[in-house]
Amino acid sequence: MSKTLHHGVRVLELLVAHPQGLTLTEIADGVGVHRTVAHRLVRTLEAHQLCRRDKFKRISLAAGLVRLAEPVEQDLRTLARPVLEELGEATQATAHLVVRETATRVRMLMIVEPRQAPMHVSFRPGQVDPIDRGSAGLAMLAAAPALDGERDEVARARARGFAVSYGEIAPGIVGVSAVVPRPAGATQISIGVSLFKASEEDHLGGQVVEAATRLATQLR
Numbered sequence: 001m002s003k004t005l006h007h008g009v010r011v012l013e014l015l016v017a018h019p020q021g022l023t024l025t026e027i028a029d030g031v032g033v034h035r036t037v038a039h040r041l042v043r044t045l046e047a048h049q050l051c052r053r054d055k056f057k058r059i060s061l062a063a064g065l066v067r068l069a070e071p072v073e074q075d076l077r078t079l080a081r082p083v084l085e086e087l088g089e090a091t092q093a094t095a096h097l098v099v100r101e102t103a104t105r106v107r108m109l110m111i112v113e114p115r116q117a118p119m120h121v122s123f124r125p126g127q128v129d130p131i132d133r134g135s136a137g138l139a140m141l142a143a144a145p146a147l148d149g150e151r152d153e154v155a156r157a158r159a160r161g162f163a164v165s166y167g168e169i170a171p172g173i174v175g176v177s178a179v180v181p182r183p184a185g186a187t188q189i190s191i192g193v194s195l196f197k198a199s200e201e202d203h204l205g206g207q208v209v210e211a212a213t214r215l216a217t218q219l220r
Helices: 003-017 024-031 035-047 064-069 074-091 135-142 152-160 201-219
Strands: 051-053 059-061 094-100 105-112 128-130 163-166 174-179 189-195
Touching: 003 024, 003 035, 003 051, 003 059, 024 035, 035 051, 074 094, 074 105, 074 189, 074 201, 094 135, 105 135, 128 135, 135 152, 135 163, 135 174, 135 189, 152 163, 174 201, 189 201
Parallel strands: none
Antiparallel strands: 051 059, 094 105, 094 189, 105 128, 163 174, 174 189
16 A cells, blocks of 8 residues: 555545644644655645645645546436435425445435525535434445344334434434435445424335435436
């Protein structure tokens, strides 16, 4: 493994976790390198428009990352967007597409906010969460056979066909998600909504399951 490349990626990961920006010293401490090494890493990333410095010399991510990320899962996002838009408008909630990144974590690949809702939940695309917290991860766990010691919410999601979580990703936010049916071996995906209140869980869950099934049909 390239140590320099590893450190450069760690710089980017730190900046993702601190969107308000970091000082050079904070980056050096976070990566565990000398300040001089951190300076060279940041200068290299700046040259590729992957990070930038503001007038206070705080370092944050730059627009070059958007260009790099654009081709990632492009076909999936293209197919998912109209499904998410329709789900968001039907539920007046923020709709999201989440992919399973590893055995223990999931990543929000796409967020679509409702256009007509007076208030809605806002998330940052690319956000990473533990798979055992939040409706998206719980829905993915529920798609597998039951395991000893699994959360009651996983077993309930398996029985209902969709998962519900309360305040697990953000305080006061309800999440409802369903897995997108896919062939064995394919990356797990879930579709869901996040909102402030879910008075009719079964109805909302049915809408989410219908959207997940519709996306599955388009992905075949």
